[in-house]
Amino acid sequence: MCLQKLRDKTLEIKNLVLDVFEQGHTGHIASSYSCAEILVALFYGNILRFDPQNPKWPDRDRFILSKGHAGIIYYSILSDLGFFPKEELMRFGSAGSICGVHVDGRVPGVEANAGSLAGGFGVAVGMAHAAKLDLKNHLVFALLGDGECYEGAIWEGAMHAAFYKLNNLIAIVDHNHMCCTGFIENRMGIEPLDKKWEAFGFDVECIDGHNFDEILNVLSRIRCRKSSKPLCIIADTVKAHGLISVENTPLCHGWAPKSAEAFSKARAELNGR
Amino acid sequence: MPAMRDVFWNEIYALAKDNRDIVILSADFAAPSLDKFRLDLPSQFIELGISEQNMILVAAGMALEGKQPFCYAISPFITMRCFEQTRLYVAGMNLPITLVGVGAGFAYSDSGYTHHSVEDIAIMRTLPHMRIFQPSDNDTTKILAKLALESSSPVYVRLDRYGKENLIGNTDHVSSGMSVVRPIEKITLLASGNMLMTALEVALRLAEQNISIGVVDACIFPLDPNRFHEIFADVDHLITLEEHTFIGGIGSHVLELISDCDMKLRVKRFALDLSNGYVHEYGGRDLIHQQQKMDSESIISYVRSVCV
Numbered sequence: 001m002c003l004q005k006l007r008d009k010t011l012e013i014k015n016l017v018l019d020v021f022e023q024g025h026t027g028h029i030a031s032s033y034s035c036a037e038i039l040v041a042l043f044y045g046n047i048l049r050f051d052p053q054n055p056k057w058p059d060r061d062r063f064i065l066s067k068g069h070a071g072i073i074y075y076s077i078l079s080d081l082g083f084f085p086k087e088e089l090m091r092f093g094s095a096g097s098i099c100g101v102h103v104d105g106r107v108p109g110v111e112a113n114a115g116s117l118a119g120g121f122g123v124a125v126g127m128a129h130a131a132k133l134d135l136k137n138h139l140v141f142a143l144l145g146d147g148e149c150y151e152g153a154i155w156e157g158a159m160h161a162a163f164y165k166l167n168n169l170i171a172i173v174d175h176n177h178m179c180c181t182g183f184i185e186n187r188m189g190i191e192p193l194d195k196k197w198e199a200f201g202f203d204v205e206c207i208d209g210h211n212f213d214e215i216l217n218v219l220s221r222i223r224c225r226k227s228s229k230p231l232c233i234i235a236d237t238v239k240a241h242g243l244i245s246v247e248n249t250p251l252c253h254g255w256a257p258k259s260a261e262a263f264s265k266a267r268a269e270l271n272g273r
Numbered sequence: 274m275p276a277m278r279d280v281f282w283n284e285i286y287a288l289a290k291d292n293r294d295i296v297i298l299s300a301d302f303a304a305p306s307l308d309k310f311r312l313d314l315p316s317q318f319i320e321l322g323i324s325e326q327n328m329i330l331v332a333a334g335m336a337l338e339g340k341q342p343f344c345y346a347i348s349p350f351i352t353m354r355c356f357e358q359t360r361l362y363v364a365g366m367n368l369p370i371t372l373v374g375v376g377a378g379f380a381y382s383d384s385g386y387t388h389h390s391v392e393d394i395a396i397m398r399t400l401p402h403m404r405i406f407q408p409s410d411n412d413t414t415k416i417l418a419k420l421a422l423e424s425s426s427p428v429y430v431r432l433d434r435y436g437k438e439n440l441i442g443n444t445d446h447v448s449s450g451m452s453v454v455r456p457i458e459k460i461t462l463l464a465s466g467n468m469l470m471t472a473l474e475v476a477l478r479l480a481e482q483n484i485s486i487g488v489v490d491a492c493i494f495p496l497d498p499n500r501f502h503e504i505f506a507d508v509d510h511l512i513t514l515e516e517h518t519f520i521g522g523i524g525s526h527v528l529e530l531i532s533d534c535d536m537k538l539r540v541k542r543f544a545l546d547l548s549n550g551y552v553h554e555y556g557g558r559d560l561i562h563q564q565q566k567m568d569s570e571s572i573i574s575y576v577r578s579v580c581v
Contacts, residue, residue: 105366112337113365116357122327123362126334133296133316134338153358156327164319 024093068114147179162201209235348374378516395521450493461487
């Protein structure tokens with residue numbers, strides 16, 4: 001998919017997220033929009049290997065949404081790709097639905113549960129280690145939040161991945177600079193994040209997480225990496241990216257349109273009208 | 274007498290030689306028997322350092338890829354330090370992961386309450402799919418090791434620090450979770466782990482006083498209701514012995530079971546009272562049992578009082 005098509009797909013997915021939210025009245029929109037381009041690049045940019053008709057294809061790449069609260073956009077993408085019907089997606093958060101706010105391993109295409117932060121990353125480390133033991137060539141990707149990097153288990157997993165030379169593991173940090181209640185550096189500073197990952201034994205690449213040129217420049221080189229180290233990509237992003245009135249506001253983590261007017265305004269901002 | 278952990282790991286080693294999917298994950302915890310793993314099956318022994326949370330998460334990732342992980346650490350750390358990881362990823366996804374904890378109850382009595390494992394049964398039995406295996410002797414340990422490997426669901430193995438020769442006699446019923454060690458009587462003791470030895474001592478000494486009591490060993494929790502009913506249908510007075518807090522332990526489980534099965538049975542629990550705080554006694558396991566009134570003298574005294 002060319003860059004413009006990826007941009008168009010990103011907008012389409014973001015609109016779909018709003019539609020799903022409008023039906024289910026729940027989900028994390030702001031956290032989803034900060035990682036939209038990253039997810040679109042992975043799933044539509046010829047990076048991840050997967051088969052929607054065979055979600056458990058043994059040679060697929062593994063993708064773990066460790067920031068499991070962004071389930072609404074992950075499900076939107078999986079459904080769009082054909083992992084499960086759109087009718088199911090539109091039941092998001094409703095009685096009998098398999099799709100709730102935080103990702104659930106029962107949903108086709110989802111590798112593991114996630115929601116409590118840092119858990120998904122450790123599971124990804126275990127999957128990457130298992131692949132090494134079995135001499136498998138697939139890659140394991142984990143998408144993390146930057147607030148998630150407060151958690152000690154992230155660094156236990158990072159030590160593990162570096163010690164066992166899991167160069168088949170790619171951690172992508174959605175560095176939107178915000179956690180639940182405000183700006184990360186005002187809560188408890190985590191910078192310099194890149195130096196921390198380096199110190200824990202990772203190769204580190206820093207990119208603009210909304211720029212497809214930069215995202216694909218890193219991701220497209222992943223299968224020919226010569227390094228024995230795992231890779232951490234720190235993607236600088238904006239929380240609620242695309243919603244001008246919401247972007248980077250301190251409590252935008254839980255932002256939710258509640259009226260028809262609010263949805264109209266959000267769609268207008270998103271689509272540049 | 275080999276330690277329980279060595280009996281357990283020797284059994285797993287024998288099976289792991291022909292099954293490359295068996296992997297041992299150790300949080301900086303060793304056993305002489307594991308040296309064989311390191312030497313002969315190095316790719317199946319993974320050292321994680323002191324990081325129980327990561328150990329459980331890595332095990333979950335490996336189990337999702339078809340491995341059969343055994344996680345290994347001291348009991349309180351493998352149950353409590355990483356409880357959330359176990360809850361969400363092991364129990365939550367019903368993965369065939371075995372958590373092997375050494376140091377049941379006061380096995381590390383001289384190490385202080387940081388190393389006492391006296392809430393673990395209560396905690397672990399809240400988890401869906403989780404079964405708790407607690408052997409009372411080495412023969413049972415060997416059987417439970419095999420059952421853990423065959424399990425398609427998570428298991429927490431609560432091992433004592435020390436080995437014990439056969440105490441339960443006939444091992445044919447281990448897989449049912451309960452073995453009748455001394456014939457069922459109107460008053461019967463139900464013990465588990467280290468407390469089976471106490472139960473047998475109590476029964477022997479009371480027999481010398483012409484008081485007959487039954488003894489049942491329980492090694493798999495939750496207890497199977499049918500087996501429980503089968504064994505205790507004619508018992509009037511059931512006495513539970515456990516090296517664990519009163520709250521949520523084996524005695525609590527028995528009371529719940531009796532209520533749920535609508536059985537008419539008097540129950541007396543011998544367990545640990547933490548209402549005044551944790552145990553800070555360093556004088557050994559027997560002394561702690563005396564202070565907590567869960568020693569053989571206290572139990573004998575109780576049985577005699579209800580027999581009069």
